[in-house]
Amino acid sequence: MSNNNSQGSIRFTGANIVYPNGTVGMKDLNLEIKPGEFVVIVGSSGAGKSTLLRAVNGLNRLTSGQIEVDGVAVPQKDGRELRLLRKRVGMIFQDFRLVKRLTVMSNVLIGRLAHVPGWRAMFNLWPAHDKEVAMKALERVGITEKAWIKASQLSGGQQQRVGIARALAQEPAIILADEPVASLDPVTTHQIMQDLVRINRELGITTLVNLHFLDLARKYGQRIIGLRFGELVYDGSAATVTDDDFRNIYGRDFTEDDVLDEDVID
Amino acid sequence: MAMVPPKPARNWPLWGGTIAFLVAMSWWSAHGIGFSLTELLCNSAGGTRLLQESWPPDFAFLPRLIDPFMETIYIAIVGTVVGGILSIPVAILAARNLTLGPIIWFADRNFMNILRTLPDLFWAMLFATAVGFGPVAGALALSVFTIAVISKLWSESLESIDMGMPEAVRACGGTWLQMVQFGAIPQGLQHYVSYALYAFELNVRASMVLGLVGAGGIGMILETQRANFEYERVTMIILAVLVAVLIIEQISESIRKRLA
Numbered sequence: 001m002s003n004n005n006s007q008g009s010i011r012f013t014g015a016n017i018v019y020p021n022g023t024v025g026m027k028d029l030n031l032e033i034k035p036g037e038f039v040v041i042v043g044s045s046g047a048g049k050s051t052l053l054r055a056v057n058g059l060n061r062l063t064s065g066q067i068e069v070d071g072v073a074v075p076q077k078d079g080r081e082l083r084l085l086r087k088r089v090g091m092i093f094q095d096f097r098l099v100k101r102l103t104v105m106s107n108v109l110i111g112r113l114a115h116v117p118g119w120r121a122m123f124n125l126w127p128a129h130d131k132e133v134a135m136k137a138l139e140r141v142g143i144t145e146k147a148w149i150k151a152s153q154l155s156g157g158q159q160q161r162v163g164i165a166r167a168l169a170q171e172p173a174i175i176l177a178d179e180p181v182a183s184l185d186p187v188t189t190h191q192i193m194q195d196l197v198r199i200n201r202e203l204g205i206t207t208l209v210n211l212h213f214l215d216l217a218r219k220y221g222q223r224i225i226g227l228r229f230g231e232l233v234y235d236g237s238a239a240t241v242t243d244d245d246f247r248n249i250y251g252r253d254f255t256e257d258d259v260l261d262e263d264v265i266d
Numbered sequence: 267m268a269m270v271p272p273k274p275a276r277n278w279p280l281w282g283g284t285i286a287f288l289v290a291m292s293w294w295s296a297h298g299i300g301f302s303l304t305e306l307l308c309n310s311a312g313g314t315r316l317l318q319e320s321w322p323p324d325f326a327f328l329p330r331l332i333d334p335f336m337e338t339i340y341i342a343i344v345g346t347v348v349g350g351i352l353s354i355p356v357a358i359l360a361a362r363n364l365t366l367g368p369i370i371w372f373a374d375r376n377f378m379n380i381l382r383t384l385p386d387l388f389w390a391m392l393f394a395t396a397v398g399f400g401p402v403a404g405a406l407a408l409s410v411f412t413i414a415v416i417s418k419l420w421s422e423s424l425e426s427i428d429m430g431m432p433e434a435v436r437a438c439g440g441t442w443l444q445m446v447q448f449g450a451i452p453q454g455l456q457h458y459v460s461y462a463l464y465a466f467e468l469n470v471r472a473s474m475v476l477g478l479v480g481a482g483g484i485g486m487i488l489e490t491q492r493a494n495f496e497y498e499r500v501t502m503i504i505l506a507v508l509v510a511v512l513i514i515e516q517i518s519e520s521i522r523k524r525l526a
Binding site: 057059083084085086087088089090091093095097098099101102110111113114118121122166170 | 430431433434435436437438439440441443444447448449452455
């Protein structure tokens with residue numbers, strides 16, 4: 001699972017997204033993310049966290065402006081160029097998005113789709129190398145022994161690990177995690193966050209994580225980006241972020257709904 | 267406890283109007299086709315005689331039904347398999363959430379509508395003219411019929427799948443075909459099998475009717491025996507068909523229930 005550390009930079013330049021219903025998802029965003037950074041994006045719901053993440057791999061299209069990944073503009077229409085970009089960008093979802101009736105291995109191999117000739121994937125004739133990559137990805141999240149079990153038989157935390165393994169199987173330069181722990185219990189939440197941090201450290205994959213729990217953002221983030229109505233309102237180190245900063249990001253006092261562990265509010 | 271609002275009064279003029287409309291429609295239609303109860307009663311003697319001649323069924327004829335009956339089943343199987351395979355792309359392109367573009371979607375929808383609007387008997391006669399009378403024409407007609415049935419039902423069930431998984435495949439850099447294969451079809455597979463079995467049930471029944479217009483199978487025997495006034499044999503055929511259809515439907519239904 002080699003990963004060139006010089007890869008995985010992202011740059012937003014005057015990027016705007018306005019949805020067809022008029023909602024502003026991203027407003028004049030200028031942002032630079034360096035290779036290997038671990039960035040946590042916070043903001044209340046509807047602040048544009050998902051919009052930002054999904055713009056990086058072209059699931060959301062820009063209304064104006066530009067996003068570059070490693071100096072190459074993210075294509076704004078479907079096609080080969082966009083697929084080539086997505087090949088290098090793994091994504092992890094809140095609802096895991098696994099094929100429940102298939103084995104864990106088959107699910108992780110979906111991460112190899114863009115790496116093998118179409119007919120091989122179609123007839124399930126995966127090259128040994130790709131199976132190896134998938135197995136190593138499972139190893140990295142510690143669920144190798146579940147490889148031949150149906151995804152539906154796993155717990156939520158295990159399913160999210162399969163989700164992470166699928167992203168790792170892409171051998172990506174960037175990982176986008178869209179609320180990866182929002183459907184997990186507190187204990188599993190910390191395990192998954194630790195996994196993401198560890199993978200970021202070990203492989204140097206640029207990682208963008210959307211979180212809505214402030215204490216998680218503070219604990220696991222390296223850099224925190226705050227969004228409000230699609231606008232960048234905070235960008236700084238997780239070590240120095242203050243409660244006032246969070247109040248400003250949310251536009252209100254925060255409550256126990258905004259933290260995972262209620263004790264952190266005094 | 268909160269007050270329950272009074273039950274609204276029934277809309278009697280609407281009900282009365284609807285019933286009057288239905289009665290008028292029925293009377294007008296019956297008049298149009300010259301339907302008359304008195305005439306029906308006067309002619310009932312002919313019907314009674316036909317029934318008497320049709321009983322008892324000619325069981326000695328049963329062994330001679332096996333071959334044409336198997337032919338009917340073969341026609342139904344070939345029709346279901348060929349139509350079932352062809353219906354896959356037709357259904358996927360007709361599903362709004364999966365199709366390749368508005369023009370293809372529109373063309374495919376209309377293609378499906380045309381297939382469905384024209385009855386299976388029409389297709390049987392068309393193919394009988396094209397490839398000659400016999401089981402091949404029947405199988406072709408049922409293939410078309412199967413495409414019409416499965417693609418309509420399945421495209422609608424595909425439209426209600428969760429698009430999360432297809433999006434995840436796209437996000438990995440997957441192509442449209444991979445999005446369909448890995449993201450959409452696993453969710454729609456159970457429905458597809460269920461609809462294919464349902465189409466097979468319809469096809470067994472339809473292939474008997476198709477025989478009447480010369481598309482082979484047991485329907486063709488039924489037609490020749492009827493033309494020869496061998497009513498006891500006709501009864502035998504109808505009984506055999508009834509039993510066979512019931513058995514096939516039972517099997518198919520129990521499989522479908524297990525899938526659901």
